[in-house]
Structure formats: structure tokens, C-alpha cells
Amino acid sequence: MKSFFSETDIKSSWDHVFSAFWQRYPNPFSTHVLTEDVVYRSVTADRRLITRRLLTKTNRLPRWAERFFPANLSRSVYVLEDSVVDPGSKSLSTYTRNLNHATLMTVTERCVFRESAGHPSWTQLKREAWVTSSVFGFSRAIQEFGLARFKSNQLKAMKGLEYALANLHGDGQQWPLRASVREASEKAREAALAATERAKHLASAAAPQKPQQYV
Amino acid sequence: QELFLKMNSVGEGCTELKREYDQCFNRWFAEKFLKGDRSGDPCTEMFKKYQSCVQKAIKEKDIPIDGVEFMGPNKEKPGS
Numbered sequence: 001m002k003s004f005f006s007e008t009d010i011k012s013s014w015d016h017v018f019s020a021f022w023q024r025y026p027n028p029f030s031t032h033v034l035t036e037d038v039v040y041r042s043v044t045a046d047r048r049l050i051t052r053r054l055l056t057k058t059n060r061l062p063r064w065a066e067r068f069f070p071a072n073l074s075r076s077v078y079v080l081e082d083s084v085v086d087p088g089s090k091s092l093s094t095y096t097r098n099l100n101h102a103t104l105m106t107v108t109e110r111c112v113f114r115e116s117a118g119h120p121s122w123t124q125l126k127r128e129a130w131v132t133s134s135v136f137g138f139s140r141a142i143q144e145f146g147l148a149r150f151k152s153n154q155l156k157a158m159k160g161l162e163y164a165l166a167n168l169h170g171d172g173q174q175w176p177l178r179a180s181v182r183e184a185s186e187k188a189r190e191a192a193l194a195a196t197e198r199a200k201h202l203a204s205a206a207a208p209q210k211p212q213q214y215v
Numbered sequence: 216q217e218l219f220l221k222m223n224s225v226g227e228g229c230t231e232l233k234r235e236y237d238q239c240f241n242r243w244f245a246e247k248f249l250k251g252d253r254s255g256d257p258c259t260e261m262f263k264k265y266q267s268c269v270q271k272a273i274k275e276k277d278i279p280i281d282g283v284e285f286m287g288p289n290k291e292k293p294g295s
Binding site for chain 1: 220221222223224225226229233236237240241244245248249250251253256262265266269270273278279280283285286287
């Protein structure tokens, strides 16, 4: 199992962040998110909002994984995001995980957005994630890949949320959109490349040796 | 230009219903819910129409959302 933890401050107020949370798709960093649907929603007796959202995302496997797991190529990834908004405590908690391709790799994430204690006009975000794979012999390579992709997606997710905030409320810094998209894509590409190299190395170490072909 | 693009529903025929509902919800969420206003939710009819469409699509596509535990496995969190 690989895990990830981060804590960051979003320089927008909690109510702006919670509104933007529902409106962050589509954004320039979310081209891999294909559909978005609320599949359950209700307000509890104590005025908390409970929501379940279904997302479908493209299943972008690195080439070494495409070769070893061709059956997983065809279907997109279904992701379920559960959330609780508590305006009383100014907090938003989320729990997100993939529903399919789970044997190959399961990514689970918990987030808590909360009005920043030190800076009430900001919002603190604590994010935890776990990556596991049950595939015999490949799990380490897959977990490396999964964790690297999660980190890259996490960068995109923050950029996407900031983009939504900027568009909704004119919050945060004014940054030239194209430059930031390019910068974020570059960072994501670098991280993915580094992870691919690491994972490729692990995968070929795990794979059975192919007999030499003599033409 | 991105401001005018919206997400699609997983049910191809449900996208319009989804967008109408989302618009209603986003307004209610920011202007009423977050401010503690307990007046009625104006989006219930729109939500029903949207759900009827999307739940049908989910069944047709065999998307395994039934019985999935809300907020995941129960974690004992002291003082949370």
C-alpha cells in the first residue's frame, strides 16, 4: 500500500470554496473527466448536506500496463465521491474511490476542507490517499504508478478548483490561464515520466523473461 | 470560453436535465443553504426528473453503485 498526505491553505473563504467544489468541472485541467452526476443528495435533520457524485474518467494506462493488462483498456474508470457539507462547523468532508478496475488498482482519498483556524478568510485542506493493487507480481509497479498519477492529478485538481474560484468570485491571484495550464501540464508530464521509468523498471523485473526471437 | 462549457451526464439523454438541476442547486446552495436559510428547496422537482433519467442510465450501463457504503468504512475518530 502506498499512501499520501498533504495539508495546504486555499486563499479563498470557506463558502466560496464549497460553492466552487460543485462547479469545478469542466476546467482546463480536467480533460480526463468525462461525465459528472449527482446520484444522491439530501439535507439531514441537523442541516448537513449529504451528496454522492458519480464521475467517469478516462483510463489512461502507461504503455507497459496496456501490454500486460489489455482487458482493462476498454472501460473508463467509475469514481464515486461522497461528501458532507456542514455549514455549522464550516467544513466539507469527502471520500472518493474507484468502483471498477479495483483489482488492478484502488485509489481511495479523504479530504477535509475547513475554515482556516489562523486565517479565517482562507480554507485549510487536508488530503489523504491510499493506493493498493492486488495483482500478483506487479503490485509494486502499479502502486508506484498509481501514487505518481494521484500526485499529478492532485496538482490538476487544485488548479481546477482555483480556476473555478477565480471564475466565480474573482478570488485568488489573476494568473494568465495559458501559462498556468502549460506549467501544470509540464509538471504533471515530468512526474508521470519519472514514475513511468520507475514503474517500467519494476515491471520488467517482475515479468517472466521472454525467449529470444531469432528471425 | 471555458465558462460556457458544461459537463455531460453519464446518461446521454440526461445532460439537459442535469444542467438545469445543477444551476438551480448552485444558486440555492450559495444563497440559502450556506447562509442557514431554512426555506424550502426550490429544486426538488428538477432533481426528481434528473434522477429518474440518470438512475435508469446507470442500471442500463451496469455501473456498480448499489450498496456502496457512504463515506467508506466506518472510522472511529475521537473528538472529530
